[in-house]
Amino acid sequence: MSTSEEIIALHKQFVMPTYAPGLVFVKGKGAKVWDADGKEYLDFLAGIAVLSVGHCHPKVVKAIKTQAATLMHVSNLYYNENQPKLAQALSTRSLNGKCFFCNSGAEANEGMIKLARLWGHAQGKYEVISMTNSFHGRTLATLTATGQTKYQKGFEPLPAGFVYAEYNNLESVRAAINEKTVAVLVEAVQGEGGIVPALPEFMLGLRSLCNEKNILLLCDEVQCGFGRTGHWFGFQEFGIQPDAFSLAKGLANGFPIGAIVAAPKLSDIFQPGNHASTFGGNPLACAAALATIETIEEEKLLENATAMGDLFRQKLKKLVKKYPFIKDVRGIGLMVGLVGDRPVKPLEVILREKGLISIATHDTVIRFLPPLNVKASQVRQAVKIVDEACAQWQTTMSQPQN
Numbered sequence: 590m591s592t593s594e595e596i597i598a599l600h601k602q603f604v605m606p607t608y609a610p611g612l613v614f615v616k617g618k619g620a621k622v623w624d625a626d627g628k629e630y631l632d633f634l635a636g637i638a639v640l641s642v643g644h645c646h647p648k649v650v651k652a653i654k655t656q657a658a659t660l661m662h663v664s665n666l667y668y669n670e671n672q673p674k675l676a677q678a679l680s681t682r683s684l685n686g687k688c689f690f691c692n693s694g695a696e697a698n699e700g701m702i703k704l705a706r707l708w709g710h711a712q713g714k715y716e717v718i719s720m721t722n723s724f725h726g727r728t729l730a731t732l733t734a735t736g737q738t739k740y741q742k743g744f745e746p747l748p749a750g751f752v753y754a755e756y757n758n759l760e761s762v763r764a765a766i767n768e769k770t771v772a773v774l775v776e777a778v779q780g781e782g783g784i785v786p787a788l789p790e791f792m793l794g795l796r797s798l799c800n801e802k803n804i805l806l807l808c809d810e811v812q813c814g815f816g817r818t819g820h821w822f823g824f825q826e827f828g829i830q831p832d833a834f835s836l837a838k839g840l841a842n843g844f845p846i847g848a849i850v851a852a853p854k855l856s857d858i859f860q861p862g863n864h865a866s867t868f869g870g871n872p873l874a875c876a877a878a879l880a881t882i883e884t885i886e887e888e889k890l891l892e893n894a895t896a897m898g899d900l901f902r903q904k905l906k907k908l909v910k911k912y913p914f915i916k917d918v919r920g921i922g923l924m925v926g927l928v929g930d931r932p933v934k935p936l937e938v939i940l941r942e943k944g945l946i947s948i949a950t951h952d953t954v955i956r957f958l959p960p961l962n963v964k965a966s967q968v969r970q971a972v973k974i975v976d977e978a979c980a981q982w983q984t985t986m987s988q989p990q991n
């Protein structure tokens with residue numbers, strides 16, 4: 590096997606520099622990963638909320654192996670047995686309508702925006718209202734829907750038909766609605782935006798506002814969906830139903846997949862020829878997703894996400910009292926944000942050196958997204974590392990700046 594240096598050199602020579610990776614990982618098991626030098630880490634990033642049931646869960650590995658050796662791909666010109674089974678599993682747990690499958694979060698949101706536009710087309714409605722600090726992906730439409738200009742700079746002109754409202758401010762959404770509005774797009778918990786949960790009155794208010802104005806409520810569940818909040822889907826925390834929602838990240842535990850899940854009202858808007866994806870819903874991706882769903886249910890991981898998330902936040906709250914530069918701990922289930930009073934990238938680096946993988950987001954927030962089957966002992970170990978890392982960071986702060 591190549592050394593870390595060889596892999597990094599090869600990467601820098603041949604892969605576009607869109608990311609700034611930190612380590613070379615070579616192996617994973619549950620909530621643990623190992624780098625090329627054999628060092629062990631506690632993985633509280635889980636591939637950015639992708640590894641729902643942890644690295645290399647035997648049930649998912651087996652499903653992928655078996656399906657890969659049976660039938661990997663047939664195109665959507667033919668039926669395959671796994672696609673409708675997965676659609677049934679998602680629909681019966683949510684909106685009781687129909688699904689469309691694709692390969693990523695951005696693609697799911699892009700498709701959901703197309704679905705909304707097609708629904709509103711006859712009435713001349715096409716404008717989508719999205720929220721400040723949201724994140725919806727990197728395609729041209731989804732980066733335009735993303736309410737953060739830093740992702741848009743340099744890619745202008747941006748596609749038309751997108752306007753913004755303030756997250757958790759119902760009146761600002763009301764003010765943005767006009768006769769062209771087709772949908773409101775929202776995350777039940779903003780992930781990339783810094784682990785910011787929606788307020789219950791905001792989500793309930795959006796539902797009734799959309800009903801009142803005859804516009805669609807679309808939820809981006811790419812990060813907060815699929816068990817992360819302790820519910821199958823983030824909007825279920827608020828007891829509301831959107832008209833459609835998108836999924837990707839955690840859906841197949843690392844096998845690439847995306848999905849649009851629609852209520853009956855939107856289930857038959859797309860007709861043959863309106864939308865498509867070559868890989869979407871292929872038997873292999875769907876087998877991985879079905880095995881992930883079965884595992885979440887068999888191992889009672891929704892309950893675990895709630896219990897471990899509560900334990901994690903409760904223990905981290907002690908650090909808010911202990912360190913003046915830690916301001917808050919927030920989130921729902923296993924979306925956990927540790928909020929600093931300054932940029933927290935240095936803390937992310939110290940955490941990594943001490944063997945805990947996390948990600949700094951929105952400048953001042955450390956985001957933790959451990960697998961849904963994380964154990965209490967691992968949560969305690971993580972908190973201990975965070976405590977030690979904060980103490981170390983503090984010593985560098987008190988040193989005089991030169």
Ligand SMILES: *Cc1c(COP(=O)(O)O)cnc(C)c1O
Binds near residue numbers: 693698724725727
């Ligand atoms: C990650 C993410 C996306 C984009 O998903 P990709 O698979 O990277 O295209 C969209 N929305 C949210 C909320 C996300 O967290």
